[in-house]
Amino acid sequence: MTHVFHRSTRATLPMAAGGDGPYVIDDQGRRYLDASGGAAVSCLGHSNKAVIEAIKAQLDRIPYAHTAFFTNEPAERLAAHLTERAPGKLDKVYFVSGGSEANETAMKLARQYFLEIGQGGRHRFIARRQSYHGNTLGALAVGGNPKRQEPYAPLLIEGHLVPPCYAYRHKRPEESEEDYGRRAADALDAEIRRLGPDSVAGFFAETVVGATAGAVPPVPGYFKRIREICDRHGVLLILDEVMSGMGRTGTLYACEQDGVAPDILTCAKGLGAGYQPIGATLVSADIYAAIEAGSGAFQHGFTYIGHPTACAGALAVQQTVESEDLLSNVRRRGDQLMSALQERFGNHRHVGDIRGRGLFIGLELVSDRASKAPFDPALKLFAKVKTACMAAGLMCYPNGGTADGDKGDHVLLAPPFIIDESHVAEIVEKLGDALDSVLSDKAAVASA
Secondary structure (H helix, E strand, O other): OOOOOOOOOOOOOOOEEEEEOOEEEEOOOOEEEEOOHHHHOOOOOOOOHHHHHHHHHHHHHOOOOOOOOOOOHHHHHHHHHHHHHOOOOEEEEEEEOOHHHHHHHHHHHHHHHHHHOOOOOOOEEEEEOOOOOOOOHHHHHHOOOHHHHHHHHHHOOOOEEEOOOOHHHHOOOOOOHHHHHHHHHHHHHHHHHHHOHHHEEEEEEEOOEOOOOOOEOOOOOHHHHHHHHHHHHOOEEEEEOOOOOOOOOOOOOHHHHHOOOOOEEEEOHHHHOOOOOOEEEEEEHHHHHHHHHOOOOOOOOOOOOOOHHHHHHHHHHHHHHHHOOHHHHHHHHHHHHHHHHHHHHOOOOOEEEEEEEOOEEEEEEOOEOOOOEOOOHHHOHHHHHHHHHHHOOEEOEEEEOOOOOOOOEEEEEOOOOOOOHHHHHHHHHHHHHHHHHHHOOHHHHHHO
16 A cells, blocks of 8 residues: 555556665565666666765755855856856856756746847747657647647647657658758748747757657757757757756767757756756856846746755766766767667667667667558557566666657667666667567567
8 A cells, every 4th residue: 555646556666675886676676777767867876875975965064055045065066067068158057956847947048038138029939749848837838749748738838849850750761861950950940930030939959859759869960950040030049958968978968969059958867867856957148148137037946946965966976977987988888789789679670760879779669660650559569668678677768659749669778877888788688588578479569
């Protein structure tokens, strides 16, 4: 009997009792290799002593001080760490408790910025289909995940969507990646013109698409074209790196690999590695200066923003990533994992695409490899894969609706940055066994 309101009222979950590096241990002593970092969160695994000690030390000093009255040293130091390494003009950091809050904050910042500079007509946000930006009502409204939006549609503001940059599904056979990227980006230009440039405040995009479509990277040149379009129309570029940022793709900020800098960048999961709840909204010096010169106050806030203990934990996480050169390990193990997955599943009749960057990799499952036809969504194949993986002692992050919001299944892998070659082998072996057990044939899929 439980009094916890779990995500599913019908699920019977194992009890997490301990952690050992990249493994979670339940109360029966069973070990699960965390090949998804929970939800791309646990980038240092589950037992990093330096981070734990930093949190304990902060608790001994002061656990919490409200930001209407005080600043605190961990928040100041963490903000300096992030901005000193950030691309472009990102110069100020607003700390929150997670990714949804970070994107909600970005929306309000963008709106207030345009009020401050006398462009109050700008209130619309454009995002991409098959995107996800959070579960608060504002962030949910601007995302492109119809299944999550559907129950709450009457509560949501109007959102505007353009096609994703999703080469596996949308690049034409005769197109180069660069030509496809330009066509995908130009859809934003057309939508801004349709809505009226003076009404559009910002364009939201995940630098590498996460949970909704499964680690879909942009093609070369796409984001440079997006940056040009935003600049032409005076629209803010807001990059959501809640899942793909903080080293997950092999660089601290995922957009570094695309040669662009946004006006606002959001991050969370890997920022604190799950040791404390934290997220952040990084803002350009220009946006901050407009607010400072205007009203002088951001009309927004949460109780736990800039939480000293959360910031102390996140600072220790980021210092560990840097001092142990874990981004090199992300790139090295990411290459190994991608190669091993290609070898194991590259010709699998039900694996249509293997994609991603660094230790952020997705496998798209299809009923027919040649036609790319998805499985019937009624099968809930992704859920069966998750069950089979957990039975094998492997945590992964499958999801449905990959192809169009309704049809399609994928498996997302986002293991901790600390994995070694043996863990790569274990991930591929256990995932292979689980997929084979579910995908052995269509009859087995239907009855699994």
